[in-house]
Amino acid sequence: MKSQLAQAWDGTNRFQPLPYVLARDCFDRGTCGWLELMPNFTKEGFKARDSIIDKTRWGPTMLSSASFGYMGTHGSMSGLYSLKLATRPVANRYEEPPAPGSMAHAIKRLSVFRPKGLVQMEMWYAYTPEQDRIGVGEKDIRAFGAAFDVQDESYRYFVGARFLNSVNGELKRQWQILKASDDVTDEQWAYGRQGEWNKHGVDPMWYGRRYPDGRTDGYQFVSGGQQRLCYNESDDKINWIYLRLTIDTAQREYVELQSGSTVFDLRGIQPTLVQPYARIDGLLNPVVWVETDANRRVFLFVDSIVISCQ
Amino acid sequence: MRHFTTAVLERHASLSGHFETEPFETGWASEAIFFIRAEEITGENPLLHARVQLSADGIHWIDEGTAFEAITARGDYFVRVTHFGGWLRLAGQVNGGEENRFEATIHLVLKE
Numbered sequence: 089m090k091s092q093l094a095q096a097w098d099g100t101n102r103f104q105p106l107p108y109v110l111a112r113d114c115f116d117r118g119t120c121g122w123l124e125l126m127p128n129f130t131k132e133g134f135k136a137r138d139s140i141i142d143k144t145r146w147g148p149t150m151l152s153s154a155s156f157g158y159m160g161t162h163g164s165m166s167g168l169y170s171l172k173l174a175t176r177p178v179a180n181r182y183e184e185p186p187a188p189g190s191m192a193h194a195i196k197r198l199s200v201f202r203p204k205g206l207v208q209m210e211m212w213y214a215y216t217p218e219q220d221r222i223g224v225g226e227k228d229i230r231a232f233g234a235a236f237d238v239q240d241e242s243y244r245y246f247v248g249a250r251f252l253n254s255v256n257g258e259l260k261r262q263w264q265i266l267k268a269s270d271d272v273t274d275e276q277w278a279y280g281r282q283g284e285w286n287k288h289g290v291d292p293m294w295y296g297r298r299y300p301d302g303r304t305d306g307y308q309f310v311s312g313g314q315q316r317l318c319y320n321e322s323d324d325k326i327n328w329i330y331l332r333l334t335i336d337t338a339q340r341e342y343v344e345l346q347s348g349s350t351v352f353d354l355r356g357i358q359p360t361l362v363q364p365y366a367r368i369d370g371l372l373n374p375v376v377w378v379e380t381d382a383n384r385r386v387f388l389f390v391d392s393i394v395i396s397c398q
Numbered sequence: 399m400r401h402f403t404t405a406v407l408e409r410h411a412s413l414s415g416h417f418e419t420e421p422f423e424t425g426w427a428s429e430a431i432f433f434i435r436a437e438e439i440t441g442e443n444p445l446l447h448a449r450v451q452l453s454a455d456g457i458h459w460i461d462e463g464t465a466f467e468a469i470t471a472r473g474d475y476f477v478r479v480t481h482f483g484g485w486l487r488l489a490g491q492v493n494g495g496e497e498n499r500f501e502a503t504i505h506l507v508l509k510e
Contacts (some may be wrong), residue, residue: 144409157455
């Protein structure tokens, strides 16, 4: 069954879906429900509540032909268009809260339709900075990642991984999973700001204090998680890379992370469990994001994504 | 069905002096409308000028020729554009010093 479903995509075997495919998104068909994450515009004048993280300026998502000034149009792995996440050309130092616009974050809002069990996200992606200067800009990409935001009858939790590529211009190239440090208060989670909306463990993409060696209060390093991805030799040559994240919503555990041909066994690691939020019962939101490490736009191109479950 | 997207390029942004919206890829679309909603205006007789720019690479920009008439009051404004290639943005200016500001939301609406 796995093989039949995988081949139904486009005749290739480049996905390894679980038996029930919830979403099969190829961005030649449009944005498929992926859009930038924004705060709740529920205040007077359709403003968002005050926060130490200004999410209203996260960079836009768009359909991209991956075109470059001296290379021309790359297109995508499947055809012509990919989903591009683009930051603004602004970054704080790593150990500071992310600057407004320094991240781009896309979300697809789903809910559960199968009994609890294995859930999986697979994608083919590429990453590069804007080719606005000569040289190789690999070190200007701070991180990119993929995760699920889940809420069941008892808990909300974020389960996912990011590739910590660079910290203040120093290449790290190491995988981390979303898992908050235990001894962190809600206030510390929000960089010391009182009255922040989010609870400890929620939205670790931008919350959780960060330290100059790459650690944060929101992530744990994956054991043996150093990896040299295929970045290529210039910023206008992009290579499509495979990523798979498998979780278990029955056990509320990580299962596996696959990057390229490397598989990291994460079974038994539990994400940070948080009391449920109002009105999001059964939430199952896959998300992807990218963050710049310099005053320079960086891009995450996503060719295609498959969300599947047991 | 026709392809369609609404991109929100700025949300309640505080504009003063020179500004540009973030580059947006438009290669799949054949028609576009830029909307500006001027939500709050502060300063002394402020004027907001904005014009459409296009680009071959998203880095080097050229005036497309379409421009908003000068905006002086709160309200909603738009311009239409066609035949623009792979990228669009708005470039603009609020006259006067830092005290002259427009709070604005800017949409780019694309259709194929």
